[in-house]
Amino acid sequence: MDIKVLGPGCANCHTMEQLAKTAVKELGIEAEVEKISEIQEIMKYAMSTPGLVVNGKLKHSGKPLPNIEKVKALIKEEA
Amino acid sequence: MLKAFSSYITYDLLGLDRTPRLADALNFFIYDTIKILLLLTVIIFIVSVIRSYFPPERTKRILSHKREFIGNILAAFLGIVTPFCSCSAVPLFIGFVEAGVPLGVTFSFLISSPMVNEVAVVLLWGLFGWKIAAIYMGTGLLVAIGAGFIIGKLKLEKWVEEYVYQIKTGQGQVAFSQRFSERLQYAKWNTADILKRVWLFVILAIGIGGFIHGYVPQDFLVRYAGNGNPFAVPLAVALGVPLYSNAAGVIPIVYALMEKGLSMGTVLAFMMAVTALSLPEMIILRKVLKIPLLAVFVGIMCVTITAVGYIFNAIL
Numbered sequence: 001m002d003i004k005v006l007g008p009g010c011a012n013c014h015t016m017e018q019l020a021k022t023a024v025k026e027l028g029i030e031a032e033v034e035k036i037s038e039i040q041e042i043m044k045y046a047m048s049t050p051g052l053v054v055n056g057k058l059k060h061s062g063k064p065l066p067n068i069e070k071v072k073a074l075i076k077e078e079a
Numbered sequence: 080m081l082k083a084f085s086s087y088i089t090y091d092l093l094g095l096d097r098t099p100r101l102a103d104a105l106n107f108f109i110y111d112t113i114k115i116l117l118l119l120t121v122i123i124f125i126v127s128v129i130r131s132y133f134p135p136e137r138t139k140r141i142l143s144h145k146r147e148f149i150g151n152i153l154a155a156f157l158g159i160v161t162p163f164c165s166c167s168a169v170p171l172f173i174g175f176v177e178a179g180v181p182l183g184v185t186f187s188f189l190i191s192s193p194m195v196n197e198v199a200v201v202l203l204w205g206l207f208g209w210k211i212a213a214i215y216m217g218t219g220l221l222v223a224i225g226a227g228f229i230i231g232k233l234k235l236e237k238w239v240e241e242y243v244y245q246i247k248t249g250q251g252q253v254a255f256s257q258r259f260s261e262r263l264q265y266a267k268w269n270t271a272d273i274l275k276r277v278w279l280f281v282i283l284a285i286g287i288g289g290f291i292h293g294y295v296p297q298d299f300l301v302r303y304a305g306n307g308n309p310f311a312v313p314l315a316v317a318l319g320v321p322l323y324s325n326a327a328g329v330i331p332i333v334y335a336l337m338e339k340g341l342s343m344g345t346v347l348a349f350m351m352a353v354t355a356l357s358l359p360e361m362i363i364l365r366k367v368l369k370i371p372l373l374a375v376f377v378g379i380m381c382v383t384i385t386a387v388g389y390i391f392n393a394i395l
Contacts, residue, residue: 008363010166039169039366043246047174048135049167062134063162064265 001031001079006042006051006061013037016050016065023071029079054078085109111285115205116278119198123273126160126197127266131257133160135171142180142188147231150184155223158191162269168360172367173243182239183231186376191223194355198277199326206284206334207343214395215347218387222351226379238372277327284331287338311345312388316381319352323360329353344391351384 005020007013017035024031036042036053045053048062052074059074060066066074089106138161142154163171168189175185195216204212257265308314329350336346356377365373 008166008169013166039173040242040246042170043173043248047139047167047170047248048163049170061136062167064269067268 001029001075002055003031003033003075004036004045004051004053005033006036006045006053007049008039008042009037012063012065013050016052019065019068019071020052020075022068023075026068027072027075027079029075031075081110081113085113108285111205112282115202115281115285116274118205119201119274119277119281120270122197122201123270124266127269128262130160130162130269131262131265133157133162135161135163135167135174138188139175139178139180142175142184143178145181145184147181147183148228150181151187151224151227151231154180154184154187154227155191155195155220158188158223159195159197161188161192163192166363168363169366172364173246174248176239176243177246177248181231182236183227183229185227186230187223187227190226190355190380191220193325194223194351195219196326198273199330199350199354202281202284202327202330206330207337211343211347214391215350218347218391219351222355222380222383222387226376226383229379230376233375235372235375238369238375240367240369243367280327280330284334287331287334311341312348312392313381313385315341315345315349315388316352316385319349320356320377320381321358322353323357324353326350326354342392343395344388344393347391348384348388351387352381355384356380 003020003024005013005017007016013035017033020033024033042049042051045051045058046061050060050065051058051062052060052066052071054075055078057078059078060071085106088109089102093105138157141157142150145153172185172189175188176182180188199219200212200216203215332353333346333350336349337343361373361377364376368376
């Protein structure tokens with residue numbers, strides 16, 4: 001599974017990355033969490049950061065951040 | 080009721096005398112703290128619910144291909160209710176431009192968003208009364224509309240980095256629909272989050288008001304930046320531009336400056352300069368704006384904020 005966290009690198013994006021990593025661990029799945037901070041790359045998916053992309057599909061974008069349960073559910077949808 | 084409660088704590092629970100300054104100050108402090116925190120909680124909650132209806136994608140659609148002026152006004156107002164994380168400024172800018180939002184209209188949005196928001200308005204309301212809060216909000220919107228409109232008229236599109244026009248946004252248009260209960264949940268979460276970040280500043284500001292009130296000698300700053308000095312406003316703006324803080328963080332400083340006897344217009348101009356412009360923000364915007372446009376942007380902002388400061392000082 002391929003998970004991307006979109007964000008130029010502020011506190012919110014960092015939180016999102018942590019959420020994704022925790023979710024992967026708690027779900028016990030094989031997945032690579034990749035942080036994307038290149039603007040051009042982010043814009044391919046979404047305009048508002050932080051964003052969460054699972055298997056190439058945008059699952060969340062912008063504020064407010066989803067909570068850990070929501071992140072797990074979003075990842076599971078694509079699993 | 081709140082007044083009775085804070086009197087109870089001060090005079091009965093802590094057994095302080097009614098006359099001395101300290102007791103009065105403490106009474107005032109407890110009353111104001113509770114009042115402002117309650118006010119903040121209620122208003123942030125309401126705004127958060129409204130905000131959940133205006134994700135940036137929707138705002139972008141509303142503003143796309145809008146005529147100038149009308150577009151600037153709309154953008155300034157949408158800036159209040161559209162949530163976006165400060166580091167989203169660049170992707171947001173690109174997304175807006177790509178969707179056909181005029182450059183000046185995009186600027187109106189980017190200016191109003193950090194400067195005019197519910198936290199700033201509630202804090203000004205609680206500390207200085209609703210008139211000051213209304214004037215701040217009104218003039219903040221005017222600055223955003225005016226500065227954006229001028230930038231639009233100057234036709235500066237050539238000073239936007241070329242790559243901005245080449246980026247094609249992908250599937251970012253997905254609308255994440257929410258049930259009303261989810262919106263309320265978000266509002267609750269968001270209110271707690273904002274309160275967690277601002278409560279200390281609120282207490283600091285009220286503390287300055289309650290305890291330093293009357294003790295501070297009105298000397299140094301007043302001599303150099305007081306009413307008599309015609310350069311007080313530009314000086315305050317020049318000091319405020321490089322500094323970065325959100326509205327809550329600057330409030331204690333604003334209170335202290337007022338206590339030092341600076342006039343309202345000067346202080347509010349300072350507050351606008353701090354929240355609307357900052358060095359880190361310019362560095363971020365440099366990724367999409369060439370230096371001349373960045374300079375024009377900062378220049379126009381300084382001029383309009385200074386003008387607002389003078390107008391304030393003249394009418395208040």
